[in-house]
Amino acid sequence: MAPFDLVALFGTTGSYLVYIAIGFAFGFILESSGFGDSRLLAAQFYFRELRVLKVMFSAIVVAMILIFWSTALGLLDYDEIWVKPTYLWPGIAGGLIMGVGFILGGYCPGTSLVSVATLKLDGAFFLLGIIVGVILFGETAGLINTFWNSGYLGIFTLPELLHLETGVVVLLVTCLALAMFAGFEWLRRKIYGKAQ
């Protein structure tokens, strides 16, 4: 049953190759979808472009359906996949900061890599900024240690939060995504008219 112990299967070098391949596909899809262009990304926040919303939520919904169908059929072991533990407050705070960074800088870490790969200078400056930002965090981590570990809820999933079955939550998320796609499209047309 998946997942597998990669190092046991392919050796350390082999496992690195697998990750490079995954990263390659990731970067390829991102660039092909226009995510190396900060103008398209930032336009999300003006309702002029909806790529970010569409790609993110399509990806999440498709992945969710595939993952939980696999666990349902015994092809994948849910206990073995990495679910990030929830640290609620630093998560929200970090998210807000990243939202600000997104609208100011026009990228997120993954997309900035793609941008740099296609020689965009704004992407390069953004990436340099990331390096400075992470180093800054490392230096000051001690100061905010309590906050950084606050709101710890362990591995806490939506089904546990909502007291609903996994499959039902997947269905709800799918409906939410479709509703958002329709809703944002409607908003876009309202703001910019049919010309877009």
Added chain:
Amino acid sequence: MNGLAEKVKYWNPYLGGALLGLLLFLSFFVTSHGLGASGGVHRIAVAIEDLVIPEHVDKTPYIARMAGGDRDPLAHWLVWEVAGIMLGGFVSGLLRGRVKVQTYRGPQITPRTRWAFAFIGGALMGYGARLARGCTSGQALSGGAVMSVGSWAFMFAVFAGGYGLAWFVRRLWQPEA
């Protein structure tokens, strides 16, 4: 802003998203974890730090566990994934003639202004990603797909932050009103 002309050549975002979702699933299936990016960049930054000021790295607890003493911050799958992302982005761009030195920016600002804000935005992103223990790839996409509450909260916070500030910085991106 002229994404319009180039937009025609980019994939339909639903298609791109569905493919990304498939990749995300395969990642969990084969490797047990989702995708990631900021962690890899972080490790590269720490590796550089380790080259230049190793004693400091050893003494700072947050980075020591990554690179202190004998530990090699680069011996981690995230680093290889980052390398792959850049390679994939490059090849995709190359195939479509989009590998060009240029600065994407809103029509109302100069390249220099764009660079400055890109740097600031990047710094905020870098800091925020460590604070949130992940970025949009790691937390939002991967954590979101396995239904982690923290990841969903994070995702909404990102959108809130972006939308919240958007109107105030519209000159960075929007065409003349």
Added chain:
Amino acid sequence: MNAPSLPETLGAVVILLASAALALYGQPDLDQKWEFLAAKLEPRLAERSVYIDPAELLHLMNDDYIHLVIYDVRVESDWNEFHLVDSGHIAMEDLATERERLHALPENAVVVVVSNDEILATRAWKRLMAVAKPNAYILEGGLNLWLNIYGVPEEETDRHGKAGMGKPDGTLRHSFKLALGDRHAAAQPDEHLVPHREYTARVKLLKKLARAGGCD
């Protein structure tokens, strides 16, 4: 880009149907999960590699380096009559609730499941593996065998040798004058005072798969 195109509509319908079907189909329950794991784990039962001798359990109880967790899955009346010191009573139906605790166990943790013979304990072991795959073992011969070896005369009418060695039927085949739970001497035998007993050590400390991922 006004109304969604045909492929887009099709896609939306597909994911709606797929997720609705998933909601109906549901996720595997513990027994189903065991079925999925059985191929890999059933051999461990057949080869007896997860059954540990009472002497090994006694050794674990005295090993400060090990974080020992003992699950006693018998009926409550048996538990009240006798149970091992520091063991925890839990009903079979409640094993699923141990999930978070099991995931949080340290690297030096060892889980042992006990019942009167091995029947209930084996069933519970399968459930535990379906829940969280801990480093878990089953007490060989159950508490019937344990009491054969470590039982103290004053407290029982049937003991040593023949008793407890009857046909394993899941019942506690030692009787006690008073239901003292873990206050019997046999609940915590002194390793230095009891006669030495040879055994094949089966417990291994597992090194957890590097279960870290994401931007940490």
